Amino acid sequence: MDNVIMQIIESIKQEDGANERRAIQEAIQQVALAGLYRAGFFNKAAFYGGSFPALPAAIQIAYLQAVQPALKLGLIDSLRLSTRPDALDSAVLKRLISYGVTTVELGIQSFDAEVLKAAGRAYTPAAARLSCLKVREAGLELGVQLMTGLPLDDPHKSLRSMEQSCDIPADFIRIYPTVVLQNTPLARLYAQGAYRPQELAEAVQVAAAMLAVAMKSSLPVIRLGLNPSPSLERSVVAGPYHAAFGQLVRGALKLQQALLLLEQAGGQALVLGYPPQERPLLFGQKNAQWLKIKERYPGLLAQAEPDLPPGAVRARLQNDATLTLTQADFLAMK
Numbered sequence: 001m002d003n004v005i006m007q008i009i010e011s012i013k014q015e016d017g018a019n020e021r022r023a024i025q026e027a028i029q030q031v032a033l034a035g036l037y038r039a040g041f042f043n044k045a046a047f048y049g050g051s052f053p054a055l056p057a058a059i060q061i062a063y064l065q066a067v068q069p070a071l072k073l074g075l076i077d078s079l080r081l082s083t084r085p086d087a088l089d090s091a092v093l094k095r096l097i098s099y100g101v102t103t104v105e106l107g108i109q110s111f112d113a114e115v116l117k118a119a120g121r122a123y124t125p126a127a128a129r130l131s132c133l134k135v136r137e138a139g140l141e142l143g144v145q146l147m148t149g150l151p152l153d154d155p156h157k158s159l160r161s162m163e164q165s166c167d168i169p170a171d172f173i174r175i176y177p178t179v180v181l182q183n184t185p186l187a188r189l190y191a192q193g194a195y196r197p198q199e200l201a202e203a204v205q206v207a208a209a210m211l212a213v214a215m216k217s218s219l220p221v222i223r224l225g226l227n228p229s230p231s232l233e234r235s236v237v238a239g240p241y242h243a244a245f246g247q248l249v250r251g252a253l254k255l256q257q258a259l260l261l262l263e264q265a266g267g268q269a270l271v272l273g274y275p276p277q278e279r280p281l282l283f284g285q286k287n288a289q290w291l292k293i294k295e296r297y298p299g300l301l302a303q304a305e306p307d308l309p310p311g312a313v314r315a316r317l318q319n320d321a322t323l324t325l326t327q328a329d330f331l332a333m334k
Helices: 002-013 017-038 057-066 068-072 090-098 113-118 125-137 155-167 185-191 200-216 230-235 245-264 276-283 285-296 327-332
Strands: 044-047 078-083 101-109 141-148 172-177 221-224 236-238 269-274 301-304 313-317 322-325
Touching: 057 068, 057 090, 078 141, 090 101, 090 125, 101 125, 113 125, 125 141, 141 155, 141 200, 155 172, 155 200, 172 200, 185 236, 200 221, 200 245, 200 327, 221 245, 230 236, 245 269, 245 276, 245 285, 245 313, 245 322, 245 327, 269 276, 276 285, 276 301
Parallel strands: 044 078, 078 101, 101 141, 141 172, 172 221, 269 301
Antiparallel strands: 269 313, 313 322
């Protein structure tokens, strides 16, 4: 940390009088960033919120150059960005790599041709797959962003898109249910009755099925649902927006696992055991999932069992026997 600050101070000494004030301001910002980095606040810089490589080359370079001091000083260890699959070519990838970009996320949305056309996307599933392969061949980490509930989409198409993402394979996935926002073409379609968004329960079940496919392939799903913010919540017109969408999805999968185990127990279970850290997943928000289990098994008790491996559930039966369902075995049955 001290070496970083000394490098910043030395950079100020190299400036002439006209640039000294600007250099001092930049140095203060860099010292503040260094403090945040040492505290573990961040270790990456990201360009999100648009299609970065679709910007004019000069603007891309200006942004990339702006973060080079932090990269060279070790205040960040990598750069990442998101883009459309049709905004990448060999020249763009070469430029990104030369400035230290290590991760590219592609907003594929769907690998179904009808869905892409209905969503106004100008690329085909084959072109989307090719862009994914180019990112991997360039040695970059590949992230794929998928959406559910787009016009002409259905659960089968969403699952197929996840399967194709696993087949490429991507390094990680984000899953977003389609939400209707104010002042968008989709909002106009919704107002005309030409588009029906998913209900929240429907979106949760589709995303849970996609999550299961990813988990079977050991493919991390790093985001489920839109990142909540006051401005986003004010602009939502319709659709399956929920601030804790990811918890709902992971909880839905855990509920399926618990019910499958209890079914295997043939009504003989007295206690349902779970890893202590997974209580929120099993019980759900406001205990909603546990209440669903109790509707089917009124006399069942729940118990945290520290010896259970992560992802497993255990039924304790009337004859003192136990029945355990691991996460891997559960996923293999889906």
